[in-house]
Amino acid sequence: MTATLRAERVSKAFGGLQALADCSLAAEAGRITGLIGPNGSGKTTLFNAITGYERIDSGEVYLGDRRITGSPPQRVFAMGIGRTFQLTRIFPRLTVLENMLVPAQRGLSARQHREHAMELLAFTGIADHASALAGTLSYGQRKLLELSYVLVADPAVVLLDEPAGGVNPSLINHIADRIRELNEAGKTFLLVEHNMDFVMSLCDQVTVLDSGTVVASGTPAEVRADPRVLDAYLGGAPGDEIPGAASEPEASHG
Amino acid sequence: MTASEPAAGQQAAGTTGPGASKATGTWSSRLARPRLAGAAGLVILIAAIGFFPLVFTNATATNFGVVTLIFVAVVAAWNLFSGFSGYLSLGHAVFYGTGAYFLVVAAKDWNFTNSSVFWLLPLAGLVAAVVAIPLGLIALRVRRHTFVVITIAYFFIAQLAASNLKVTGGSSGLLPPVPNYAASTFNNPFYYVAMLIAAASVALSWLIRRSRFGLQLRAIRDDEDRAAGLGVRAMPVKLSALVLSAFITGMAGALWVYFIGEAYPQFVFDPLFDLAVVLMGFFGGLGTVAGPVLGALVLEPTQLWLNLQESNGYSAEILFGALFLVVIIFLPRGVLPTGAEYLTSIRARIARRRSAEGGPPVPVPEPASQSTPAAGGTQ
Amino acid sequence: MGSEIGQAIAAGILGGGVYALMAAGLTLVFGVLDIINVAQGILVVLGAYLSYTISQHLHLDPLVGLVITVPGMFLLGLVIYWLFIRPLRGAERTSMTLLACFAVALIIEGVLYRVYGSGYVSITAWFTSSSIHILDFYLADSYLIGFGLAAVAMALLYLMLYRTTFGRAVRATMQNQSAARLIGIDVTRVSAVTFGIGTAVTAVGGMVYGAISGGFTPNSGYDLISRLLAIVILAGMGSIGGALVTAVLMTTAEALVDIWQPDWSVAVFYAALVIILTIRPAGLFGRRAVRAQ
Numbered sequence: 006m007t008a009t010l011r012a013e014r015v016s017k018a019f020g021g022l023q024a025l026a027d028c029s030l031a032a033e034a035g036r037i038t039g040l041i042g043p044n045g046s047g048k049t050t051l052f053n054a055i056t057g058y059e060r061i062d063s064g065e066v067y068l069g070d071r072r073i074t075g076s077p078p079q080r081v082f083a084m085g086i087g088r089t090f091q092l093t094r095i096f097p098r099l100t101v102l103e104n105m106l107v108p109a110q111r112g113l114s115a116r117q118h119r120e121h122a123m124e125l126l127a128f129t130g131i132a133d134h135a136s137a138l139a140g141t142l143s144y145g146q147r148k149l150l151e152l153s154y155v156l157v158a159d160p161a162v163v164l165l166d167e168p169a170g171g172v173n174p175s176l177i178n179h180i181a182d183r184i185r186e187l188n189e190a191g192k193t194f195l196l197v198e199h200n201m202d203f204v205m206s207l208c209d210q211v212t213v214l215d216s217g218t219v220v221a222s223g224t225p226a227e228v229r230a231d232p233r234v235l236d237a238y239l240g241g242a243p244g245d246e247i248p249g250a251a252s253e254p255e256a257s258h259g
Numbered sequence: 260m261t262a263s264e265p266a267a268g269q270q271a272a273g274t275t276g277p278g279a280s281k282a283t284g285t286w287s288s289r290l291a292r293p294r295l296a297g298a299a300g301l302v303i304l305i306a307a308i309g310f311f312p313l314v315f316t317n318a319t320a321t322n323f324g325v326v327t328l329i330f331v332a333v334v335a336a337w338n339l340f341s342g343f344s345g346y347l348s349l350g351h352a353v354f355y356g357t358g359a360y361f362l363v364v365a366a367k368d369w370n371f372t373n374s375s376v377f378w379l380l381p382l383a384g385l386v387a388a389v390v391a392i393p394l395g396l397i398a399l400r401v402r403r404h405t406f407v408v409i410t411i412a413y414f415f416i417a418q419l420a421a422s423n424l425k426v427t428g429g430s431s432g433l434l435p436p437v438p439n440y441a442a443s444t445f446n447n448p449f450y451y452v453a454m455l456i457a458a459a460s461v462a463l464s465w466l467i468r469r470s471r472f473g474l475q476l477r478a479i480r481d482d483e484d485r486a487a488g489l490g491v492r493a494m495p496v497k498l499s500a501l502v503l504s505a506f507i508t509g510m511a512g513a514l515w516v517y518f519i520g521e522a523y524p525q526f527v528f529d530p531l532f533d534l535a536v537v538l539m540g541f542f543g544g545l546g547t548v549a550g551p552v553l554g555a556l557v558l559e560p561t562q563l564w565l566n567l568q569e570s571n572g573y574s575a576e577i578l579f580g581a582l583f584l585v586v587i588i589f590l591p592r593g594v595l596p597t598g599a600e601y602l603t604s605i606r607a608r609i610a611r612r613r614s615a616e617g618g619p620p621v622p623v624p625e626p627a628s629q630s631t632p633a634a635g636g637t638q
Numbered sequence: 639m640g641s642e643i644g645q646a647i648a649a650g651i652l653g654g655g656v657y658a659l660m661a662a663g664l665t666l667v668f669g670v671l672d673i674i675n676v677a678q679g680i681l682v683v684l685g686a687y688l689s690y691t692i693s694q695h696l697h698l699d700p701l702v703g704l705v706i707t708v709p710g711m712f713l714l715g716l717v718i719y720w721l722f723i724r725p726l727r728g729a730e731r732t733s734m735t736l737l738a739c740f741a742v743a744l745i746i747e748g749v750l751y752r753v754y755g756s757g758y759v760s761i762t763a764w765f766t767s768s769s770i771h772i773l774d775f776y777l778a779d780s781y782l783i784g785f786g787l788a789a790v791a792m793a794l795l796y797l798m799l800y801r802t803t804f805g806r807a808v809r810a811t812m813q814n815q816s817a818a819r820l821i822g823i824d825v826t827r828v829s830a831v832t833f834g835i836g837t838a839v840t841a842v843g844g845m846v847y848g849a850i851s852g853g854f855t856p857n858s859g860y861d862l863i864s865r866l867l868a869i870v871i872l873a874g875m876g877s878i879g880g881a882l883v884t885a886v887l888m889t890t891a892e893a894l895v896d897i898w899q900p901d902w903s904v905a906v907f908y909a910a911l912v913i914i915l916t917i918r919p920a921g922l923f924g925r926r927a928v929r930a931q
Contacts, residue, residue, distance in 0.1 A: 056488075057488075058488075078484075078487060078488035079487055079488060079489075079490055079492075081488075082488055082489055082490055083490060090485075094482055094485045095482075096477070096478050096481035096482055096485075096486070097481055098477065098480070098481050098546075099474070099477055099478060099481060103474055103477075106471070106474055107474060107475070107478045107486060107489055107491060108489040108490055109489065109490030109491065115471070154489070158489075158490070345730075345733075347733045347736075347737070349740070397912060397915055397916050398915075400915075400919045401915065401919045403732060403733060404673075404674055404732045404733065404736055405871060405875065405919075407674075407733065407736055408674055408676075408736075408867050408870075408871055409871065409911075409915065411676070411863075411864070411867060412864065412867060412868060412871075412908055412911055412912075415860070415864040415908065416905070416908040416912075419902075419904065419905055419908070423901050423902060530860060531744070534740060534741070534744060537737060541737070545730075573747075573748045573751040573752055574748070575748075576744045576745070576747060576748035576751075577744070577745050577748035577749060577752075579741075579744060580741040580742065580743075580744035580745035580748065581741070581745060583737065583738075583740075583741035583744075584722055584738060584741045584742070584745075587726065587734050587737060587738055587741075588722065588725050588726065588738075591726070591728060591730070591734065
């Protein structure tokens with residue numbers, strides 16, 4: 006039973022640097038929303054702010070009708086919001102299966118816990134590695150593992166930070182398919198990504214961040230054509246495409 | 260570090276995964292059935308320890324035995340906290356000493372003598388466990404290496420307190436009651452009590468390793484913030500492990516002081532004690548169950564023997580320091596995990612040779628990674 | 639009574655200067671290498687024994703002897719770093735380096751016991767038995783010289799850090815090791831030299847300690863390291879200036895408590911440590927933890 010995740014006018018500064026300024030974003034219930042923007046635009050900071058890994062200076066965060074601003078990560082998790090990290094955070098000295106058993110789950114017996122975990126591992130495709138130490142997994146497998154254990158608690162909203170980053174193309178499609186399946190089953194997704202094909206093909210809504218503010222928001226098609234988005238990525242060179250959408254333009258700033 | 264799942268005394272071994280071959284007879288296939296080998300080894304070890312004082316009756320041997328078993332208990336208890344959580348404590352002597360002093364004072368004040376003193380041991384452990392609570396609440400809030408340094412500070416505070424407080428007799432120390440055991444078998448009661456405590460310590464370690472509690476501890480070790488973000492309540496988990504560890508260490512300290520018959524601050528709170536415990540834990544394999552046992556069984560008799568060889572006992576310091584450096588530079592994960600990996604690579608070589616010769620297939624374990632069976636995590 | 643207090647404060651501040659120097663060495667090493675050198679205490683004692691040998695057996699002025707001991711200890715620091723610290727890698731690196739330092743400390747202590755035995759010795763020189771008389775106070779010459787040496791050494795340290803290219807490299811490494819590597823700083827070399835500097839200051843600290851302590855043995859290392867650790871953690875493990883202030887505060891507090899309760903005066907260090915850490919886990923001057931565990 007999912008809900009809309011909303012950030013309203015969130016601001017966050019690190020010393021003199023304003024990482025987020027009056028950011029508002031909505032991940033609609035049951036949809037897949039993409040969050041894109043040049044490096045340094047504040048995407049991960051926004052994720053951290055929403056999930057309690059950073060304190061917000063001002064603004065509010067809502068899950069459905071519930072105000073969750075400032076909740077610490079464990080409460081955010083308990084409320085049904087799961088997130089992955091840009092640099093995968095797994096437990097290297099635990100086995101893959103043990104990784105899956107770390108997230109707290111109430112009301113299940115040990116056996117049910119394990120069965121559920123194995124089901125999820127089968128779903129993401131790494132069940133064969135259940136007894137391997139997580140530290141021995143390849144990069145792509147780690148991403149799948151992180152996705153898997155985030156799903157263990159059956160979160161209503163899933164935040165993925167660069168799920169396709171640094172992963173080979175066949176695996177990217179695999180991940181995209183899994184996300185679609187989960188979405189069809191009712192989960193809300195909010196993704197940060199640089200891979201434009203991935204974002205444009207998967208997401209219902211896209212929000213663009215630049216230097217801590219939202220510069221555009223809409224369907225993939227709308228955003229792709231928005232001149233402000235091109236500005237954000239390319240620093241104002243007219244007539245160029247969004248990187249990755251068609252031909253490679255000049256290097257963007259940031 | 261490899262995750263090994265053996266109980267006390269089991270040979271270092273990995274698993275062969277599903278569909279293990281049922282080949283019998285040859286030594287290589289016996290390596291391929293670690294579970295059976297491990298259980299047999301455990302029984303043999305326990306029997307050996309049990310019969311030891313009946314076979315080696317001279318006082319030095321049983322003396323070594325008592326102290327070694329005490330160290331087995333302490334190292335296993337230390338590992339239960341530090342090995343699993345990754346928070347290295349260099350102040351466990353505080354718990355050891357608290358239990359020791361409590362025993363001496365209680366035995367005197369409440370008039371316990373001879374074997375009834377042993378009933379005070381769990382109480383001593385309890386006192387140490389209670390002391391661990393405030394210590395842990397303060398120390399477990401800081402980063403890992405600040406934590407280590409704070410435990411060192413705790414150690415010095417305890418030593419200072421013991422040297423200056425009246426209740427502990429100050430620097431002139433206290434004497435526990437002397438039991439009226441027969442001279443020829445004087446050490447034996449101590450030996451068997453020590454064996455009991457050591458067994459309890461290792462068993463507790465093993466149970467925790469297989470439990471969800473142990474899983475949470477190990478997750479904390481790998482990535483505490485992430486674990487917390489997934490609902491693991493870090494402080495209660497860490498504190499509980501510390502309290503359990505302190506309980507056993509306190510009991511061991513109480514037994515020790517009753518055994519050696521004197522309590523002086525500089526011996527009860529001895530920095531070499533803490534280092535020895537840590538060294539044995541590292542040597543055997545931090546975070547495993549059998550590692551601490553191995554470490555204590557090998558290193559403690561060595562230290563005792565060295566101390567016997569010369570009255571000027573400072574060689575032990577130099578040697579232990581040097582050994583420590585060797586261990587952490589060359590065997591950072593300890594003997595057992597490194598040994599387990601070595602065994603795994605041998606089995607892999609055997610399997611390859613077997614299949615090259617066209618013999619019956621032996622399952623090849625995953626190279627360079629030790630597995631625990633899926634059932635091992637949370638049963 | 640007033641002059642007693644004044645005396646204690648004076649002794650505390652002067653003595654604190656020396657502790658500040660040694661604590662600065664610890665803080666520097668922590669900042670650059672991310673390790674806590676728990677061998678610092680016994681290294682000071684080693685420095686004291688070296689100065690003692692120089693003055694007793696070579697009949698040199700211990701101050702002159704510093705010309706030998708400072709470079710000597712610097713080299714020792716380089717060797718310790720190269721052999722026992724640099725090879726350590728992996729997830730447990732911070733804990734392991736701490737234990738390595740502990741092991742090195744034990745070895746040094748054992749060697750000192752074998753060479754010098756367990757009796758008390760102290761350094762005697764032209765400045766160790768005289769004092770100057772100012773107002774109502776007697777300021778022992780050894781304390782004054784010690785403070786002076788510490789001040790000079792700290793000034794040199796400051797100059798090195800803020801006025802030389804190497805110092806800039808050190809500061810860069812302290813702030814961000816990977817970034818420093820990326821701009822071409824040889825972090826290993828910086829680490830080695832910094833560790834050497836951390837050890838070299840113990841040569842100075844050792845000589846002064848040997849002169850003002852009234853007698854030391856190899857066992858004195860524990861007392862020293864426990865104070866130094868208390869200072870450094872209390873200060874917050876990242877700020878040399880903070881370590882300086884904290885050192886002077888603590889030694890002065892101890893000197894004051896010593897007037898009433900000599901047995902427990904050293905407890906001032908620990909009490910302060912525990913109290914402050916309960917309120918402020920980051921220490922008095924510490925920044926919030928930014929490094930991963």
